[in-house]
Amino acid sequence: MEKIRRTDIAFLLNDAEGTFVGQIVNVRGWVRTKRGNKFVGFVALNDGSCLATIQIVFDFAKMDESILDRVHSGASISVNGELVESQGSGQRFEIKAVEMELLGEANPDEYPIQPKKHSLEFLRENAHLRFRTSTFSAVFRIRHHMIFAIHKFFNDKGFYNVHTPIVTGSDAEGAGEMFQVTTLDLHKIPYNEEGNIDFSKDFFGKATNLTVSGQLEAELAALALSKVYTFGPTFRAENSNTTRHLAEFWMIEPEVAFADIEDNMDLAEDMLKYVIRYALEYCMDELVFLSQRLQDEEKSKPQNERSPMELIEKLRFVADNEFVRTTYTEAIDILKNSKANQKKQFQFPIEEWGADLQSEHERYLVEKHFQKPVILTNYPKDIKAFYMKLNDDGNTVRAMDILFPGIGEIVGGSQREERYDALVGRMREMHIPEAEMSWYLDTRKFGTVPHAGYGLGFERLMLFVTGMGNIRDVIPFPRTPKNAEF
């Protein structure tokens, strides 16, 4: 076969002027479907560069019919052919094949991804091949664009990206159960004289874990570079098998010096709106496809469980409307007096101020009461981390959580406690060893300044933007309890 440089299918299909019509091009990809009769064959070819497939037409008067016999869904092929305006409906261009090479066969009796609707559960079990479907290739293309948009947003605002450690020696990050990291032989654990595990024999000479958050280290950087953000993997060993929790997920954590909680809310709201608008601008084909998919799914749901807004409409709504800003105390009043609470419809009834909000409460506030994204501030200090700045009332801290429809908490943040004495006081109350955290306390000793930041769970954002219902379907290889295949 004549060697011609490969062209992305997206490049050919998106070329509005049709500059390449009449030229011989080469495309390579995976066969989605094949059909035809004894005169002519049609292959829908996808190379992942875009959602659409390009139609390849085989004219058997000019080409050998037998070469198509081994081409099935999932097979990889390389085709040289002429780009022509399509006569059929549904596509503008197609390729009239001149030559074809079968690169890799896919035995139809064994290949799991057939051209029909597969359940998401089935595709999760075949996560190694699910990239080949329209749904997952759409999700993962959007994922790429969202990563890029986040870096662009912060870069354009003068933030510096910092890499914070993945293996951490502090267990005071306080955000959840941690995974231990060790090279000790679990069959021959060394013990010290007190009968405790002797971590001085371990790789780092101390007990270490996988990080649950890069915040504490990001704070160190912010107190010199002023505006920083991390975007890295975080790990939580919580045994929560929900559609919103992963054991390994990616988190964006900006940290800003000379900023207070108001600045923090503005930054988070701006960022969320920016990346949503970015998706609307750069991922429209994927969003239209995912919206259609969702609408088909909604039809099989009872009326009262259907989402009130179509995906793209919902994204526009969030991008164009101000988020509601209110306090935890106000939220508790609303929840306490709600019909849902009085009729005992919450799994965790709200009885008094101080209760931790569960996802059902967060979703009630967003979806039923305000019908807009909500930023809740000033939470009771007892349900929040030690580093949040104490308000003058002595009971609440300057926390801010952003709650989104269908998800609940998407962002958790706060103004940080920058006063040395107040911070040490909170650490003692919460039994956090000061000695181990001396490096953190040093920033409050030397040139401390007010500062604030937050954590955005990247996969929670992905759930919202794609409309997918399960967090396992927006990360390529999900890690959840009892599940680390692939």
Ligand code: ATP
């Ligand atoms: P939740 O109460 O929903 O479990 P959290 O309060 O433990 O979350 P934070 O410690 O505030 O979460 O983490 C910041 C952000 O990281 C959250 O707002 C959320 O978007 C995301 N996040 C937290 N835990 C997980 C998880 N297990 N899987 C995916 N994303 C998560």
Ligand code: MN
């Ligand atoms: Mn939180």
